[in-house]
Amino acid sequence: MLRACLRGANATARNHCRRSPGTSLQHCRHYTAGESSSGASKVIATGLLTVSGGVGGTILYAKWDHKFRAAVEKNVPYSDRLLGLALGPAPQDVGLPVKNQVELAQPPSMMEKQVKAPKAKSEKKVKDSAGSPAKEPSPVVTQPAQSIEEMSQEASAEATHIISAISEVPSVPAPCDTEAAAVKEECKECHDHKDTPAAVHPNAESPSAAEPLKERPVEEVAARLAQQDQEEQDILASVSASLEESLASSAKATLQAIGAQEAALQAITQHTHKLKEAMEAEEKSAQWKDLEAALADRTCSVNDAGTALLKANEALGALRSVIDDSKGLKIAAVHPLVLAAEENLHNMIVDLDKVVTKVQSAESEAKIVSQYSELVNEAKQQFQREVSSLTPEIQANWKGLTGKLSADDLNALIAHAHRRIDQLNRELAEQRVREQIHIDAALEQQKLEDQKALEKAVNTSLQHVKEDARLEQERKLAELREVMEAEMRTQLRRQAAAHTDHVQDVLKVQEQELRAEADQVLSSKMLEQETRYRQLNQEQLDNFTLDMNTAYARLKGMEEAIDSHVVAEEEARRAHQLWLSVEALNYTLKTADADVPTVPLKSAAEAVRDSCHDNDFAMALASALPEESLHRGVYSEASLRARFNSLRSLARRVALIDESHNSLYQYFLSYLQAALLFEDKQEAPPTQLSREDLDPFKLLSYASYCLEHGDLELAAKLVNQLRGEARRVVEDWLTEARLTLETRQVVSLLSAYANAVGLGTTQAP
Amino acid sequence: MTAGNMAEEHGRKWDRCLADTVLKTATGLGVGIVFSVLLFKRRTWPLAFGSGLGVGMGYTNCQHDFRSPYLIHGRVVKDQ
Numbered sequence: 086m087l088r089a090c091l092r093g094a095n096a097t098a099r100n101h102c103r104r105s106p107g108t109s110l111q112h113c114r115h116y117t118a119g120e121s122s123s124g125a126s127k128v129i130a131t132g133l134l135t136v137s138g139g140v141g142g143t144i145l146y147a148k149w150d151h152k153f154r155a156a157v158e159k160n161v162p163y164s165d166r167l168l169g170l171a172l173g174p175a176p177q178d179v180g181l182p183v184k185n186q187v188e189l190a191q192p193p194s195m196m197e198k199q200v201k202a203p204k205a206k207s208e209k210k211v212k213d214s215a216g217s218p219a220k221e222p223s224p225v226v227t228q229p230a231q232s233i234e235e236m237s238q239e240a241s242a243e244a245t246h247i248i249s250a251i252s253e254v255p256s257v258p259a260p261c262d263t264e265a266a267a268v269k270e271e272c273k274e275c276h277d278h279k280d281t282p283a284a285v286h287p288n289a290e291s292p293s294a295a296e297p298l299k300e301r302p303v304e305e306v307a308a309r310l311a312q313q314d315q316e317e318q319d320i321l322a323s324v325s326a327s328l329e330e331s332l333a334s335s336a337k338a339t340l341q342a343i344g345a346q347e348a349a350l351q352a353i354t355q356h357t358h359k360l361k362e363a364m365e366a367e368e369k370s371a372q373w374k375d376l377e378a379a380l381a382d383r384t385c386s387v388n389d390a391g392t393a394l395l396k397a398n399e400a401l402g403a404l405r406s407v408i409d410d411s412k413g414l415k416i417a418a419v420h421p422l423v424l425a426a427e428e429n430l431h432n433m434i435v436d437l438d439k440v441v442t443k444v445q446s447a448e449s450e451a452k453i454v455s456q457y458s459e460l461v462n463e464a465k466q467q468f469q470r471e472v473s474s475l476t477p478e479i480q481a482n483w484k485g486l487t488g489k490l491s492a493d494d495l496n497a498l499i500a501h502a503h504r505r506i507d508q509l510n511r512e513l514a515e516q517r518v519r520e521q522i523h524i525d526a527a528l529e530q531q532k533l534e535d536q537k538a539l540e541k542a543v544n545t546s547l548q549h550v551k552e553d554a555r556l557e558q559e560r561k562l563a564e565l566r567e568v569m570e571a572e573m574r575t576q577l578r579r580q581a582a583a584h585t586d587h588v589q590d591v592l593k594v595q596e597q598e599l600r601a602e603a604d605q606v607l608s609s610k611m612l613e614q615e616t617r618y619r620q621l622n623q624e625q626l627d628n629f630t631l632d633m634n635t636a637y638a639r640l641k642g643m644e645e646a647i648d649s650h651v652v653a654e655e656e657a658r659r660a661h662q663l664w665l666s667v668e669a670l671n672y673t674l675k676t677a678d679a680d681v682p683t684v685p686l687k688s689a690a691e692a693v694r695d696s697c698h699d700n701d702f703a704m705a706l707a708s709a710l711p712e713e714s715l716h717r718g719v720y721s722e723a724s725l726r727a728r729f730n731s732l733r734s735l736a737r738r739v740a741l742i743d744e745s746h747n748s749l750y751q752y753f754l755s756y757l758q759a760a761l762l763f764e765d766k767q768e769a770p771p772t773q774l775s776r777e778d779l780d781p782f783k784l785l786s787y788a789s790y791c792l793e794h795g796d797l798e799l800a801a802k803l804v805n806q807l808r809g810e811a812r813r814v815v816e817d818w819l820t821e822a823r824l825t826l827e828t829r830q831v832v833s834l835l836s837a838y839a840n841a842v843g844l845g846t847t848q849a850p
Numbered sequence: 851m852t853a854g855n856m857a858e859e860h861g862r863k864w865d866r867c868l869a870d871t872v873l874k875t876a877t878g879l880g881v882g883i884v885f886s887v888l889l890f891k892r893r894t895w896p897l898a899f900g901s902g903l904g905v906g907m908g909y910t911n912c913q914h915d916f917r918s919p920y921l922i923h924g925r926v927v928k929d930q
Contacts (some may be wrong), residue, residue, distance in 0.1 A: 748917075752916065
């Protein structure tokens, strides 16, 4: 009918064409004329235009829509190159932002801490070292406090020096380095300290200061001190002995000298006196003899005095040298002795000088008197001569000659006397005139002499005063030294007291510590013993309990064995029943025919459930049978196999159809594929499915193979891999297959279980 | 689902489909003829148009029928 219609339509079309040939012919001619010349070119042009329009449109749309571009690139080969040329490379996905790695550099606080730590450490160490040298000298008793102060000052100076040096370090120094440096500096500082006290300390009393400061044991110190004292004592003794000796000798000499001088003085005075007397008296030869004797005495005594003085001076010189030597020894205890000796020396010298001056004054006096006596003698002799010249017969002793003289002699004598008197008067007048001059001259002379004597006296007194002053100074010095010594002794005593206090404290602390330690040890030992005792107790108890338990357990075991026997028999009976019911169930499975399901398994399942009331496992299994199988029964494997074969062709035909490809065109293609594609009827499935094996055709061939070889499970698994329409088509076959498999599994499990239980309960013969 | 329902369903769908298409085409053709005779001075194009219309409708129906298991019906949920 359609063809007829079509024919009719064609005819009418042709009629229409024929009806108007003229116009159409012209048109046709026009067309044909046009066509013959530009038909091909037109076609080509339009074709090109269309193609280019299509391509351009595709490119433009690809530029706008990236998904379209991706789809085009995927489906059309070499389009990606074209699109890349036209539009540039496809925009990539912006990947995950690159994580910036935060470098955990050492925070500056750490660096500061490290720098501060060695600083603090070195400060502490410096302080300790400053403290320790200050502490160390305290056991050494003989060091004065001054040196300690000086050392602490030096230590602080050193500390500031070290700290300033450390702060100059820029980077983080290794702690060990700074420590080493600090230690080195400390060592240097220590050495400095050790050197300075030796330099500072002037006293030779403590020769130990020259060595490096370290605490010597007390005995050594005491021994040293004793030795020093002993030495001092010896020296002192020797010095004092020598001093005393020299003092004694000099004193003796001086006394002797003084005595001699005094004797001389006495002799001189006596002589002077005698001379005076002799002068005054007229003629006493005894007196003259006495005078001579006195003179002789005087000269002798003067000589003695001179020699004694020399000796005394020698002795004093020796004493002075001894004093100087002992001064050179520089021992404090010697000083007072030295001082006393010096004072004695001075006194002796002073006395000697005094006596010497006395003697000298006496001598001068004597000289004057002797001069006077000489003058008188001279005058007397002159007179005698004159008298004798006048009156030669008159003898010297004219006083007794009163009766013997004549008047002439008397007149001559009187005239002589008168003449003499005149002469004397004249001389007297002359003398009076010359008196002044003489007196002046004498005064001058006296002045000179006085001056000399004064100078000498001044010198001697100056010397004495100087000596006195020096001695005073020395005395004062000695006093001061004593005072200082006393003070120092008190300070040292104080330090010693402090030291003893400290030692006491330390001892107390140590005692406490030791006590605590001892207590701890005691308690630990006690604890040990207790634990051991308890352990032994426990062991005994445990052993006993163990024995009891074993006995009890054995009893229990025996009871249980008996019970279990009873139970086992019961079990065996029940197992037999279960086995029987399961066998019945198994048999029902075999009642399936081709295309007809089995008998509903309900009754058999009921029987099984009855026979295993108390067995949870069997109950679970029995109730795990699917409902369908209970009510309707299951298909046999053979029927499923048959069905599969018919299903296979259908599945092949709809292989290309799925959720996205399901238009009729796709159906046509799918049919075409099924018609053209040939695969094995049956192919052994590999152990592991790869992506190529998920092709429906392959899967179907694998499934067929499995079914032929009776492996329904694997076949079902393979069929399960189908997707899309093919899967929908085989869905109910799959469900049936599952059902069958399930039921068979449950039944096989039950039978296995029943067998196992049966075997288990079977008693070995 | 009863046994063999799915496999048979495919065949049944095809039957429906073809029958429906044929019917539609014929109907279209008939209507085309009527229109051609009555309105368009016995031109052939209404016939072609009508049959084409019929075929198209049948094709679409068939396709929809085959697609029906895969169609997802969504609903727009407006925020109230």
